[in-house]
Amino acid sequence: MDWSALSVSLRLAAFTCLILLPLSIWLGRSLAYARFRGKGLCEALVALPLVLPPTVLGFYLLLSFGRDAPVGAFWAQMTGGGLNFTFSGILIASLIANLPFAVQPIQRAFEHIPHNLREAAWCSGLSPWQTLLRVELPLVWPGIMSAAALTFAHTLGEFGVILMVGGSIDGETRTLAIAIYDRVQAFDEQGAAQMSALLLLVSFITLGLVYGLAGRRRWARG
Amino acid sequence: MGWLDAGGGRVADSSMAELASGPGAGLSVAVNQTGPIPLAAEFTCQPGELLALVGPSGSGKTTLLRTIAGLYRPQQGRISCAGDIWFDAEGKRSLAPQHRRVGVVFQDYALFPHLTALENIQVPLRHLPQPQRREQAEQWLAKVRLEGLGKRYPNALSGGQRQRVALARALAREPKVLLLDEPFSAVDQVTRRRLQRELALLRQQIDIPIVLVTHDLEEATALADKICVLHNGVSLQQDTPEILFSRPCSPLVARLLDRHNLFAGVVVEVDGQRRLQWGESSLEVADGLVDLPLGKKVTWYLPPSDIVLHRRGRPSQGERENPITATVSELVALGGITSVSLRVNHGDMLRFDIATHAARRNQLTSGAVVNVSLLATGIHLMLGHQVRADAHDKRK
Numbered sequence: 001m002d003w004s005a006l007s008v009s010l011r012l013a014a015f016t017c018l019i020l021l022p023l024s025i026w027l028g029r030s031l032a033y034a035r036f037r038g039k040g041l042c043e044a045l046v047a048l049p050l051v052l053p054p055t056v057l058g059f060y061l062l063l064s065f066g067r068d069a070p071v072g073a074f075w076a077q078m079t080g081g082g083l084n085f086t087f088s089g090i091l092i093a094s095l096i097a098n099l100p101f102a103v104q105p106i107q108r109a110f111e112h113i114p115h116n117l118r119e120a121a122w123c124s125g126l127s128p129w130q131t132l133l134r135v136e137l138p139l140v141w142p143g144i145m146s147a148a149a150l151t152f153a154h155t156l157g158e159f160g161v162i163l164m165v166g167g168s169i170d171g172e173t174r175t176l177a178i179a180i181y182d183r184v185q186a187f188d189e190q191g192a193a194q195m196s197a198l199l200l201l202v203s204f205i206t207l208g209l210v211y212g213l214a215g216r217r218r219w220a221r222g
Numbered sequence: 223m224g225w226l227d228a229g230g231g232r233v234a235d236s237s238m239a240e241l242a243s244g245p246g247a248g249l250s251v252a253v254n255q256t257g258p259i260p261l262a263a264e265f266t267c268q269p270g271e272l273l274a275l276v277g278p279s280g281s282g283k284t285t286l287l288r289t290i291a292g293l294y295r296p297q298q299g300r301i302s303c304a305g306d307i308w309f310d311a312e313g314k315r316s317l318a319p320q321h322r323r324v325g326v327v328f329q330d331y332a333l334f335p336h337l338t339a340l341e342n343i344q345v346p347l348r349h350l351p352q353p354q355r356r357e358q359a360e361q362w363l364a365k366v367r368l369e370g371l372g373k374r375y376p377n378a379l380s381g382g383q384r385q386r387v388a389l390a391r392a393l394a395r396e397p398k399v400l401l402l403d404e405p406f407s408a409v410d411q412v413t414r415r416r417l418q419r420e421l422a423l424l425r426q427q428i429d430i431p432i433v434l435v436t437h438d439l440e441e442a443t444a445l446a447d448k449i450c451v452l453h454n455g456v457s458l459q460q461d462t463p464e465i466l467f468s469r470p471c472s473p474l475v476a477r478l479l480d481r482h483n484l485f486a487g488v489v490v491e492v493d494g495q496r497r498l499q500w501g502e503s504s505l506e507v508a509d510g511l512v513d514l515p516l517g518k519k520v521t522w523y524l525p526p527s528d529i530v531l532h533r534r535g536r537p538s539q540g541e542r543e544n545p546i547t548a549t550v551s552e553l554v555a556l557g558g559i560t561s562v563s564l565r566v567n568h569g570d571m572l573r574f575d576i577a578t579h580a581a582r583r584n585q586l587t588s589g590a591v592v593n594v595s596l597l598a599t600g601i602h603l604m605l606g607h608q609v610r611a612d613a614h615d616k617r618k
Contacts, residue, residue: 119293120332122319124346124395134345138336 001194004171005179008087010202012175013155016094017148020102024147028106029136050100058164061093065165083165090166090173097161101150109143110136149210153203249399249431251290253299259285261296263457265450267399267431269304273460274434274442277452277478283435284329285455287401290433291326292319303431304398325392325400330408331384333376339363339387340372346395362390366420382413386420393428400432406441418445439479443467451475468525469602476523476604482573483524489514498522498601501568505544508599521604526574528600531562532593533584544596548572550588553581562586564594572596 031043049057064071065083075083083089113136121131137144159177166173168182176199183192248268255261263286267273275283288294290301292308295316301309308317333342343359350358363372366386376384385405392400405421406414422445425432436442442449443463450460458478459471470476473484487498489511496511497504498520507522514520532545548564551571555561560581564572572594586592 114330114332116328116330116332117334119288119291119319120326120328120334120391121345122293123291123322123324123326124391125320125348126345127320130348135334135336 001191001198002174002176002179002183005174005176005195006198008171008174009156009176009199012087012091012094013152015091016098016155017151019091020095020098020151021144021148024099024102024106025137025140025144028103028143029110031103031107032110046103047100049097054097054158054160055164057097058093058161061089061096061161061165065089065092085165085167085169085173087166087172090162090175093161093165094155094158097158098151098154101154102147105143105147105150106140109140113139145210145213149207152206152210156199156203156206247304249290249301249303249433251286251299251301253286253289253296253301255297255299259455261285261289261299261455263450263452263455265457265460267433267448269431270425270429271447272425272432272434272445274436274446274449275452276436276439276442276449279437280454281452282455283437283452284403286452287326287403287433287435290399291324291401292317292322306398323395323398325395325397327385327388327392327400327402327405329403329405331376331388333384333387333391335376338373338375339368339379339383342376342387343390343394346391359390359394362394363387365393365424366390380413381409382417385409385417389421389424397430399430400428402432402434404435404437406436406438421445451478453478468528468600470523470604472604473521473523481523481525482571483526483529485522485524485570487520487522489516489518489520491516498603501566501570503544503546505596505601506598507601507603510603510605514603523602523604524572524596524600525602528597529572529574530595530597531574531576531580531584532595542595543598544601546572546594546596548592548594550586550590550592553586553588555581560586564592 027046031039031046062084063069065075066072067076067082072083075081075088079088081088083092117135117139118131121135122128126134156175157177158175159181162173162175163178163181166175168174168178174182176195180192180195180199183189183195248266248271250266252264253261254263259282261282263282265273265275275286277283285294289296289299289309290303295309296311298311299309300307300311303322306317307313307315308322309315333339334345337345340356340359340363343362344355347355347358360372363369366389368383368386368390371379371383376387379387385408389405402421406417409417418441434442434446446463448460449463449466451458451466453474458475459466461469466475467479467481470479470481476484485500487500487505490497490499490504492504496507496514498507498511499505500522530543546566548566550562551565552563553560555578558578559575560578561573561575562581566572584592
């Protein structure tokens, strides 16, 4: 059992969720409410990681993370370190790869709020912020929960992008999914089986918890 | 004639007050824009008064309601309520909905589905400390007769109950104007009657302007003190239901109010008296004919209640007034009321309603020849735009 790979996987999944969810609430809400030119283009960009082969996405990220590419150069200037083959690198890659999984459920949830509920809140004296906290967020909560579940589970299982950008450095970029692949390559079937079972269990518990929490709403229909 | 004097006095008072302090105590709306939704509407609503905005769908009723609430901002105009200016395009002033103190009952009620009935009513009471907030919400719940249902979520309430929660939530805001957007359209007939009755009762307890949007003329007539008729965003006429139905200011208003008996006539002189030539008849008209030049073509309207059917063989009341001979062309019995269409010699159709038993007693059958009188006081001359301009002047 590769405990450091489990730790990298869990850390990666947790950080991805923590950073991506607030961002996705803002982005999903904007995409749901706003009407602007190029909205379709924005939505296409967000959805792109969904259809792109992970190796292709990983390849482009690898290129742009290089020290002579703008993103990599900027990062080096800010932090002094590189992005390729580091935890920060796979975290950023994971944020991008998970964008559609986090944004889309939240955007759909915002789209399903009848627009006059917000107006009713304003006419009841709630400020836009209070409306967001008291009315909108409780109503999109199931969407946020499923975004969290999808992001967390997808990050645990992400393979191609991580391998391209991060390689397989112990304790830094080797996630559980990559460790399993390594074990199989080394003919260690028992190790691979143990870790696969663990990944299955963690994914199942995460999804179960999240859907359980989202389902506990007395006011929901049905 | 005492009531007339009293009424006149009140009108004078309110216009004096408007002169003195600018906007009056009630709600006053004047908005104008060419697009994207064309609007040219002007109306007022005094405290305690219920104004119904009526018009076909797409006539801008709901947009006007949203404009009052601050949810829609027109290009031009001015809205004031209870002495405060809520919107003034020229002064670049537009209060946010949060600062307008409006109570709105939305068409589908827009209750917060994740909050119980009681919590919904507490939302506009957030400025109060919790125990008081709860107490007030309970009181509002009792006022709309929903005691004991406070813990229910909206999806566990019937349509009528939801409407009451929405009304309680709107009133808990202690609004300066109450806006109702087709509040009875989503419930069944029986519930609608009951809710309408309750609204009529509730009105006696609140002294703020109430604006009701509806496409149901019967509802508007039953509930409203005044009706404002809208068409394509333009306010055509604002008056009491009685005046509106007996004296619509234009053929368009008459048509929108589902009025028939619109005809064209010519001003003539018979034996030194002004008369209205209509086909072969020259009609006596009580009001307005004297001021018109001879030969002028006018559109005129007659309320169906001012058509009197002569009884066979016996003289009827007002028999000598504008007697007309006509042929029954259609009889439609709808329950206790029969709608009668008469064809006059020159082809125009007169329509009126009588009780079905009266139709039977008078042996009205299709093709029968009958005599009717058109009451001179009922004949209303429409001078097109001129009348409309007058109406505007009076309001100013």
